[in-house]
Amino acid sequence: MNDSRLETLATGRDLFLLTSRLLSKEIDQPLYRALLTADPEGTPAEDRLIDEQTGAMDEPDALRTLSVEFCRLFVGPYPACPPYASIHRGEPLVGGRADHAIRDFMTRHRLQAEPPGGHTLLAYDHLGVGLALLHHLLRDWERGVSAACPEDEDRHAVRELLEDHLLPWAPSYLHDLHGAALHAPYGIVAQLTGRLLADEWSMTAIR
Incomplete structure (x- = not known):
């Protein structure tokens, strides 16, 4: 994986972290308020992080609606x-094996990244963990580049994480999530993250 591909992924670093948070724990009041005001003026209704129907509710009702959606989906x-x-x-x-594999990956690369805001994980093969790790590694890689000291270890770790632990299943999963979600932000964030990972998957497959 060359630096230009890493740079493409790095543009989505914050998106990976947001997706990790949304998959791992119910939306609380601070996150809801941040999502409600995050879209630029003029964002089409279908692309908003909080859909119009939910955003029109009183805040407690909106949070209950999104809590029900989180439980239904995950x-x-x-x-x-x-x-x-x-x-x-x-x-x-x-x-099982997928959980043991990601734990081994984290041990070998001395990583402890977990989804932000706590989590409700049964095992570490949860996509929230993988995306939090991807965010962490891309951040470290960018810091190395900005310091004129790129770390090959970070580059190799990103490639291993993608090829062995995320790309074989995450784009397909996120496509299914986009289709199953009844409320934003789950559908739109799944679409954006899945598209970015799928683009990297196609680049990896033809390199």
Whole structure:
């Protein structure tokens, strides 16, 4: 993976962190208020981070609506889009080989990044963990470049994280999440993140 591809991914670094947060924990009041005011003036209704219907509700009702949506999508008892690699890669149980693989990756690269704002994880093959790690590694890579001291280790770690732990399943998962979500921000953020990762997947596949 060359630096231009890393730069493309780095433009989405904050998006990866936001997606990690949204997949990992219900939207609280501070995040809701930030999302409500984040869209530039004139953003089309279908692209807004808080849809018009939800944004028109009283804040407590909006937060309850988004809490129900989070549980429907990610928690269950029968979640529409469980965000675990083990499930989407055909493993019989959450916390199996995919979980062990990402924990081994974190140990070898001395990483401890977790989704921001706490989490409700059953295992570390949760997409929120992978995206938080990607954000962390891209941030470190950018700091190395800005200091005129690029770190090959960061570059190799990003490539390993993408090729072994994210790209085989995350773009497809995010496409499904975009289709299943009834409320923003889940659908629009899934679409944007999935598009960025899918572009990198196609670049990786033809390199």
